């Protein structure tokens with residue numbers, strides 16, 4: 001029988017690394033849990049385009065350096081998140097000084113310079129990158145999300161992004177990353193996208209499945225089928241941003257003070273079943289990352305309902321292990 005004195009990443013050492021999203025506060029406030037239980041980290045925001053490169057002629061590595069040094073000091077893997085995304089990317093990337101849309105060549109050049117500067121700074125200290133994040137449209141009738149990257153560069157922007165990333169970071173593992181990955185319609189599009197990229201010779205090494213789930217959705221059958229599909233593409237698979245919200249996505253209730261016993265049990269059961277499934281896919285899965293450390297600080301406290309508390313992670317508000325933690329530790 002395992003107990004909380006055991007390290008989560010140590011228990012999983014023959015399977016995959018165990019990661020957490022961190023920020024400049026949690027590398028201090030959650031340091032003890034991170035060092036004991038996690039051997040990989042991802043910067044929640046600090047390595048996004050707007051954080052690293054707020055103005056054309058200005059890079060800011062202050063916060064990303066703190067995260068990089070935390071990983072190095074504690075011998076942890078560091079995932080890079082993210083180069084090409086429709087969010088948290090400053091306007092100057094897409095518009096010139098006169099507010100005119102830049103050309104395809106200019107945007108590709110901007111991306112190349114950005115990737116080059118970031119890789120020059122961190123080199124092999126970042127072992128993999130989410131090269132493109134969330135390029136697939138959620139609406140059933142459309143395929144690629146209508147973004148400025150797509151509008152300005154055209155449909156080959158993903159291929160170009162992977163080529164640039166590979167040219168500048170030849171030893172990094174390169175991922176396509178997305179959410180709603182277990183929704184049958186979207187999953188078909190994501191699998192098709194990465195399969196086509198690979199078939200066309202893109203230097204893509206893996207697919208990142210965000211796995212932002214809740215205790216009602218997706219169904220475990222859909223999750224299982226998704227791993228069968230993604231696991232058969234001939235690429236590495238990573239779970240990149242896992243959490244299990246207590247609320248269905250469209251549920252806007254904001255009156256819950258603490259989760260019920262049933263909610264905690266449902267969450268623990270889903271974490272348990274999911275990690276059992278991940279272990280079965282250990283040949284293709286080379287990393288599982290949670291999108292946070294403990295329930296006292298997590299992005300779902302603000303999203304999609306402002307100021308609504310949520311409890312999606314493995315450790316509680318007092319940094320104590322939750323039922324879900326014990327279930328994934330004991331197998």
Ligand code: HAH
Pocket residue numbers: 044045133179210212241299
């Ligand atoms: C993710 N989007 C992003 O990849 C990550 O960078 C951010 O910090 C948080 C979540 C997920 C997402 C979602 O679950 C629902 C709607 C839009 C985006």
